[in-house]
Amino acid sequence: MNESKFAHITKVHPCFNEKMHDKVGRIHVPIAPKCNIHCDFCTREINKCEQRPGVASRVMTVDQAVEHVKKVTSEMNIAVVGVAGPGDALFNNETFEFFKRMDEEFPDLIKCMSTNGLLLPEKADEIADLHINTVTVTVNAIDPKIGSKIYSNVFYNGELYTGEEAFNILSKNQLEGIKMLAERGVVVKVNAVLIPGVNDKHILDIAKKVKEQGASLMNVIPLIPMHKFKDTPKPGCAELSEVRDAVEEIIPVFRACTQCRADAYGVPGKEDKHLDMTPSSHY
Template sequence: MPRSFTELTDKHPCFGQHSAQTGRIHLPVCPGCNISCRFCERSINQTENRPGVAACVLKPEETVPLIRKALEIAPEITVAGIAGPGDTLATDNAIKTFRIVKREFPSLIKCMSTNGLLLSERAEELIELGIDSLTVTVNAVDPEIEAQLNDYVIYHGKKIEGVEGAKILIKNQLEGIRKIASAGITVKVNTVLVPRINGKHIADIAYAVAEAGAEKYNIIPLIPQAKLKNEPAPSCLDIDEARRAAGKYIELFLHCSRCRADAIGIPGKTDVSRQVYSLFPREMNFKENFSHG
């Protein structure tokens, strides 16, 4: 059975009032992605502090010594999360990794993030695996708006561009959220706020994902980069207006740290990732780029 929302508020640093005392380890095991977000710029480096970035990409089996060492250095870690640097369902790596975590570290909460393109069809695998919480990035529920944020999807080996690709993505996201939520798994939704494009659409997104069963909603301010590098970052007023619009329909998540895909420690407080990774210089499976498909 997945952890209850009450247990998550006590032990998951992204959910509850005790967030300053509990930590997480993000396991960077996902090299590929299956959608092309216009604001996304994935990278392998040790310096940038943002989603989509990791110092390396690991094989699932390489995570065991890493987790053991992380727990020695930071025993406050209660969550094993997978948030990239690619999409977690675009390959089998995340599911393989969580099977290992379930066997080797059964006390850790298993938390996962995905763009949701394959969520509906892989939902039963996640339910069987015992995922405790899932985050889905939903940037629009109107295909015309989504197509301004995402150039294309790679769906069952086929590149589908523009509005047609957006329709598939949105349908699969909402269907997947329903399946996951109906199994008792806590679902959080992230939305990247791009004021000119989806700023007036936030209430619609919040309503749709809440109706599908999501319990938490997190608005992430755009980091201007990639094809949207000339878009201005949201102002404090933009963020406040978006939160007020969403808050009418769903409980808000307000302390996102926009973490790297290999972060280790207490979000916004400590990060021991470099300390941990420095102990395994030859065991890591380094990758230099990412793939779509």
């Protein structure tokens, strides 16, 4: 079943099919500002100029987001509606209110979200019930020694965790959550941020594990050096290609991503507009 769903999605989803990436549009609604973990490369910001995940020009209410979808879909060819931050989609109830409205009012649009995956096990049923078609989970490590260098804390069930303990909670939930989504017929893409000297030799382990859990596709994206990793060099094209080629031996790889903002809409790279913000959760 997952294979036929994947085939259907890849025909039309610009983030799952490189051939469609510059042909059909997606609309991100920036309705999810809060985040429950701290990735050490993330600085979420509200601004109008930066072109990267984690940036959006403003946060919308659910009503404003529905109006925005109505307007944009009447003006251009949009196949996908997504929630990609600027925080974590699952940690903001607005995401679920919004997708309920989408399911009722725009049942033909593909519903998509990106998340850090911490809340996936408890939200997987609701995601499937709302007919969310595709979920991108960012998995930057599966080894706690490496993971604890990337995530400095995790806020879960009212407690703040740090170090390997924090990473272990996140990782368990990410991996369990991917499996639960796949079992419920939701197509899962995994993003991994390539961080030179930290997880560059570890990406293949991630690829093997997430494939085992039922992910359909992987997107290896280069670190944008910021925050604690501001002095880490951004991976070069050759390094990125080498890792992607190796990953492709394990799981299909999406290569057209240019890391867009949490409020981007239109056809990526072409008629690409934004409200003046980006999703961090895509890191």
